Amino acid sequence: MTAHIKWWVIGALVPIMVLACLTIGRTNLGVSAVLAALGSILGLGAAADPFLAPVVLHARLPRTLMAMVAGAGLSASGSALQGCFRNPLVGPQTIGVLSGAGFGGSLAIFFALDLLPTIAGAFVFGVVATLFVVWLGRFSGHSSILMLVLAGIVVGAFFAAGTSLLQYIADPERELPQLVFWLMGSFSTANMVTLGWMVGPVLLGVGILWAFGLRINVLSGGEDEARALGVRVERDRTLILGVVAAICASIVSVAGIVGWVGLVVPHMARSLVGPDHRKLIPASACLGAAFLTAVDTMSRSLTPAEIPIGAITAFIGAPVFVAILYKYYASGWHDD
């Protein structure tokens, strides 16, 4: 496959997946019904079916778009992190941002607050967790990769403990089921308002990461080389970390903790387009978008009851990750 065609395929994957997923669900809708409903928002074509149109426009469209954007954000974040920390095991989960945001959102749910405070809480604590990680990572005088990753694990564990404590004291008839459900990740509460809250920060963040592609390339070549090339390693790394924190916190705030996507999808993308982050980041974003859209569709369509997204991504992600590790090991990447 030539590089050109490969990009067409990766690019086309997203809209095809979105359209396909819009037709799948608990109610049977044909492609024409979906197109009619979509056309009705744009003012095209005949009036859509009043029964089916709300299903497409209010039930499926917001969450499909949200899953798409979240998948893109998590995967782009993952590939940026793996690049700048030169570590294939790093993902949004390892730097503590997901746990931090999870705690912030849980806090809001615990106090039975509305959706907006939940979003704000998740965002603030996600960023705070990341700041802690950066601060702890500098204990050794300069920021070392090992310290950063360890700090991520420590901070992640700390906030995870806070979340457990909230679950421990939450009202078992009221807040507890909501808390557990939210933490497992779901796009079921998606609507145009929450979508609006998430899309801006995530797309902006992914854009910034893409623009940083070249610098991430330099960082991924090793710290000393990067310094020799005149890159301000710590500043750039902190900046990337900040952008990733913003992306992840806004995703967690509306959809809960969706694990594995940011860890696994970048590896798939790397095997397709190679390690150049100027290509890897958009490719990861597209694959991640398609992947999470498909997963969300499974979660809402397979059974009458919603299956938590986190459970599906983990079931798919874990074996895929083992396969990837095996491949890397076989090709000698561990010597790096």
Add this chain to the structure above:
Amino acid sequence: MPSCTMDVVHDRHVMGLFMPRNDRLLLMLLLGAGLLAGWVPLRAYSEPIRVKDQRGHLLELSAPAERIVTIPIPMAAVVMALDGSSRRLVAMHPTALKSIQEGFLKRVFPEALSIRSDIVRGGQFNPNVESVLELRPDLVVQWTQPEVLIKTLERAGLRVAGLINSPPTQAINERNLTIMAELIGRKNRVRTLLATHHEVHGKIEAISKTIPTRDRPRVLYLRSMTRSMRPAGAHTYNDFWIQLAGGVNVAAATLKGLRAAVNDEQLVVWNPEVVFLGAFDHATPDDFLRNPVLAQVEAVKNRRVYKMPHGGYRWDPGSHESHLTWQWVAQLLHPQRFDFDLRAAMAESYRFLYRYELADREIDDILQMQVNGEMTGYDRFKK
């Protein structure tokens, strides 16, 4: 009630001194009979209690339990209702205390608000055993499942009665109530209460079993709605009362229990004609009606979405107030077929259970008149 009998006897005795002789003889006889009648319940009262709990475990008490710790959330309200007081409770689950604070019970038993609830934290049902021991309870009420909950308490030397969580059937609900009543020496009260349950059940069933399938509305009960929608599937108490009242539970064919969460689209597929929103969260019928995806659902088009009442306890699960739930549901599902005076039934039941005279305002509050008032058919519950 022995004290009552004694008062009457005493009055008659005093009156008897000023009566002719014949009448005095008759009165002596009456007095003897009265004493005998009073003596029998008094004897029963002091007899040792032997009752098997829901595990089949035999509990033996020399006298009714006086210092009770209840871990199952509804059981604090059950003990208070069956006893007509809160004096036997030394500790309860914090969520039970919250239900008292938020509901109607705080007006009946204001002293219940100071009962301890710090033996267990909200999300848990395994209390700190040492905190329980410190209270020196003569009875701890706990769920039978998971078994470890009871074992931990028993190992510490506590007497534990095991009850079944979220009783899925009326039989289990009745057994929970009976065990609880026997342990506090209130056999007669629970018998009277269950007689009312049976009477109402019989009346509803006699009518509902004649309703042909095509006339049975499709019903959905949502235990929560705010962040995730959790319907009651098969094998739940809610499924039981939907069927009893002549409805068809749309979720029962595919779901079991109360744990699954569903999305808007599944609700469109089920297309229920009547929706009941649980009293466990703050969602209102208006919230349900505002969801654009649900606009074509029958229950929304016909404004047949109702918030469950919250009385001495929430009316959704099985409890001592369930006979009121059934009447409420039956009249909403089949307004033409059922005709109960629910307000009168509530007033009477609360007089019996709580020794409390409900004001009209209080009945309105319990029936969630403020959020249900505009829904179809709710007029009939208005004063």
